[in-house]
Amino acid sequence: MRIAIASRKGGVGKSSITASIASLLASDGYDVLAIDLDPQSNLAFMLGVDPTAPGTAALLDGENPEPIEVNERLYVLPGGADLARQDIARLDPEDLADALEDFDYDFILFDNPPGNQHLERLAIVAADKALVVTNAHPMAILGAERVLSDLEARYQKKRKGPSSWAIVMNMIDARRSLDKNIEDMFEDVEDVPKFKVRQDTKISMASAQGYELSEFAPHCNAARDLRKIKEWCVGEED
Ligand SMILES: Nc1ncnc2c1ncn2[C@@H]1O[C@H](COP(=O)(O)OP(=O)(O)OP(=O)(O)O)[C@@H](O)[C@H]1O
Numbered sequence: 001m002r003i004a005i006a007s008r009k010g011g012v013g014k015s016s017i018t019a020s021i022a023s024l025l026a027s028d029g030y031d032v033l034a035i036d037l038d039p040q041s042n043l044a045f046m047l048g049v050d051p052t053a054p055g056t057a058a059l060l061d062g063e064n065p066e067p068i069e070v071n072e073r074l075y076v077l078p079g080g081a082d083l084a085r086q087d088i089a090r091l092d093p094e095d096l097a098d099a100l101e102d103f104d105y106d107f108i109l110f111d112n113p114p115g116n117q118h119l120e121r122l123a124i125v126a127a128d129k130a131l132v133v134t135n136a137h138p139m140a141i142l143g144a145e146r147v148l149s150d151l152e153a154r155y156q157k158k159r160k161g162p163s164s165w166a167i168v169m170n171m172i173d174a175r176r177s178l179d180k181n182i183e184d185m186f187e188d189v190e191d192v193p194k195f196k197v198r199q200d201t202k203i204s205m206a207s208a209q210g211y212e213l214s215e216f217a218p219h220c221n222a223a224r225d226l227r228k229i230k231e232w233c234v235g236e237e238d
């Protein structure tokens with residue numbers, strides 16, 4: 001199962017959610033590879049391994065970069081500045097899917113960069129499912145709506161890519177009025193599961209120190225919320 005984590009807006013929690021879901025899946029006993037498509041290369045850092053090692057760009061160059069071990073079941077291909085190269089921008093949207101053909105993991109998760117539709121498309125085309133992440137900020141919601149309509153359009157046209165997707169409303173604090181009403185923003189989006197992840201400083205603390213959330217704070221609010229998303233990732237409802 002291959003899952004793309006996307007939002008057009010920056011800073012809504014894509015990398016945190018990718019890192020946490022990847023680590024929850026690994027602690028369930030699945031073999032997991034997390035692929036970072038972001039030139040910022042935050043994902044490996046968040047998981048406590050070298051973010052500057054050869055990774056996704058090398059894979060797209062046709063090399064065989066060694067995924068970096070986070071633990072026995074969880075591996076990462078770091079992002080990096082090379083992903084911003086012009087020749088990467090000219091790749092065919094199916095090139096990442098092709099490069100992963102022989103990869104043998106139970107789950108491959110793709111962490112997408114903000115605002116780079118070309119890199120995002122490489123992941124979307126390679127994915128079976130997608131998590132569309134937003135917070136309650138109107139600009140983030142707009143970005144999520146754009147991803148949702150792209151996913152729907154691809155699916156309608158029978159293009160390669162996810163056949164199911166879910167909305168993740170992240171950093172939710174019910175005391176804030178925008179957050180309280182965030183579900184209303186997606187009331188027209190039918191038949192798409194919607195998950196909330198509460199605002200929780202444990203997420204920031206874990207990622208800043210390179211710890212997996214499932215080990216650092218397995219019972220915190222965010223970890224509880226993320227487990228429901230992990231169940232959806234595992235589910236075979238479609
Ligand atoms: N549920 C949450 N509660 C509290 N803090 C959070 C939560 N989710 C993410 N954060 C924090 O918000 C910040 C941005 O998160 P993250 O880097 O995962 O976002 P992103 O969407 O990947 O950003 P970018 O678009 O730059 O790649 C980080 O400091 C992270 O620790």
Ligand SMILES: [Mg+2]
Binds near residue numbers: 015016042111112113
């Ligand atoms: Mg990120």
